[in-house]
Amino acid sequence: MKYKVAVIPGDGIGPEVTEQAVNVLNAVGEKFNHKFEYTYAKAGGCAIDEFKTTALPEETLDICKASDAVLLGAVGGPKWDDTKAKVRPEQALLGLRGGLNLYCNLRPAMLYKQLKDASPLKDRIIGDGIDVLVVRELTGGIYFGERELLTKENGEEVARDTEQYSTSEVKRIAKIAFDSAMKRNKKVTSVDKANILESSRLWRRVVEEVAKDYPEVTLEHLYVDNTSMQLVRDPRQFDVILTSNMFGDILSDEASMITGSIGMLPSASLGDNSFGLYEPIHGSAPDIAGKDLANPLATILSVAMMLRYSFGLNAEADSIENAVSKVLDTEYRTGDIMSEGKVKVGTKKMGELVVSNL
Numbered sequence: 001m002k003y004k005v006a007v008i009p010g011d012g013i014g015p016e017v018t019e020q021a022v023n024v025l026n027a028v029g030e031k032f033n034h035k036f037e038y039t040y041a042k043a044g045g046c047a048i049d050e051f052k053t054t055a056l057p058e059e060t061l062d063i064c065k066a067s068d069a070v071l072l073g074a075v076g077g078p079k080w081d082d083t084k085a086k087v088r089p090e091q092a093l094l095g096l097r098g099g100l101n102l103y104c105n106l107r108p109a110m111l112y113k114q115l116k117d118a119s120p121l122k123d124r125i126i127g128d129g130i131d132v133l134v135v136r137e138l139t140g141g142i143y144f145g146e147r148e149l150l151t152k153e154n155g156e157e158v159a160r161d162t163e164q165y166s167t168s169e170v171k172r173i174a175k176i177a178f179d180s181a182m183k184r185n186k187k188v189t190s191v192d193k194a195n196i197l198e199s200s201r202l203w204r205r206v207v208e209e210v211a212k213d214y215p216e217v218t219l220e221h222l223y224v225d226n227t228s229m230q231l232v233r234d235p236r237q238f239d240v241i242l243t244s245n246m247f248g249d250i251l252s253d254e255a256s257m258i259t260g261s262i263g264m265l266p267s268a269s270l271g272d273n274s275f276g277l278y279e280p281i282h283g284s285a286p287d288i289a290g291k292d293l294a295n296p297l298a299t300i301l302s303v304a305m306m307l308r309y310s311f312g313l314n315a316e317a318d319s320i321e322n323a324v325s326k327v328l329d330t331e332y333r334t335g336d337i338m339s340e341g342k343v344k345v346g347t348k349k350m351g352e353l354v355v356s357n358l
């Protein structure tokens, strides 16, 4: 079969990690006799540099729409960090997520047993690991609500962002969380701030309604502040974490760290059909960009998610995940997952190791 993949390398380490992920995808194609056809497109800071007035050119969105799936590296960086700028790299992400109606963001946080020594919780983790799925709502909430910067008559500036959720928005993401839990350990933790936010109280009510269709799944509600503490205290209590756009962003970075590094966490952004956007959860890491230091595994694992969710190629996805695990059985580590007695390798070498273990 032939699959059309839009590739958006983006900024910072984005091009470095996507290059390795594309190499892995090509190797999978050779092994299993599939053809992956790539169309490269610009978004983020590099697009602002070229097009000036937008971080997401129309052409990029069109290329994505004409593809079966999108692979994205990361966007942003200090060069474009002016807080007064009207055009910012991160707007490209919202444009893609909103423009492609990708309301469901799956962020699996798995601790590979080989990386236990790289986790800050290594002395507190009993058994082999952590396996949490963060189901993050991706096209609503405060990211997409009304925002405004005003200057009052007295010259003071006032800025406003709005958190807003509708019943249908909560319902569709909650269903995905419960469906996921049915295939996992049958527990959903819905995370909100219902002790203060009206939008969270609606969220809670809708989640309770959806839960009625899943009698086998245990539902618990936790406040986001408690959740962030519980994730460090005992991450093994979680199976599926269902939460809003902003809370999911924050909690997934936290979850990534307890699994060793943000360089390990992939993500899938999905909508109503098989089309999806796949990206590591990390950003453009300007501090290590261009130095062959970035861990490409999060992006490589994102490609595995693409094979599974957009193309239904489960054996192919397994082969990537197994290859990553085999590499971690060896002594080779990128800097972010280094521990005593291991051998440090760069982005390229890590990518090559995955390819050779396929």
Ligand SMILES: NC(=O)c1ccc[n+]([C@@H]2O[C@H](COP(=O)([O-])OP(=O)(O)OC[C@H]3O[C@@H](n4cnc5c(N)ncnc54)[C@H](O)[C@@H]3O)[C@@H](O)[C@H]2O)c1
Pocket (backbone or CB within 6 Å): 013, 017, 073, 074, 075, 076, 077, 078, 090, 093, 262, 263, 264, 279, 280, 281, 282, 283, 284, 285, 286, 287, 288, 293, 294, 295, 296, 298, 336
């Ligand atoms: N999806 C995206 O495109 C995305 C996601 C998050 C942040 N950003 C943007 O990226 C820029 C930098 O953001 P930030 O510094 O807050 O977060 P970041 O995720 O880029 O980096 C945070 C820290 O993690 C490290 N890190 C991240 N990815 C790594 C990898 N693959 N291997 C090894 N170490 C890695 C970085 O070196 C840094 O120390 C900002 O402009 C931000 O808006 C983009």
Ligand SMILES: CC(C)[C@H](C(=O)O)[C@@H](O)C(=O)O
Pocket (backbone or CB within 6 Å): 076, 090, 093, 249, 281, 282, 283
């Ligand atoms: C860069 C930013 C807009 C983005 C988000 O908050 O969604 C990022 O942090 C992520 O996790 O993908």
Ligand SMILES: [Mg+2]
Pocket (backbone or CB within 6 Å): 249, 250, 253, 281
């Ligand atoms: Mg984030």
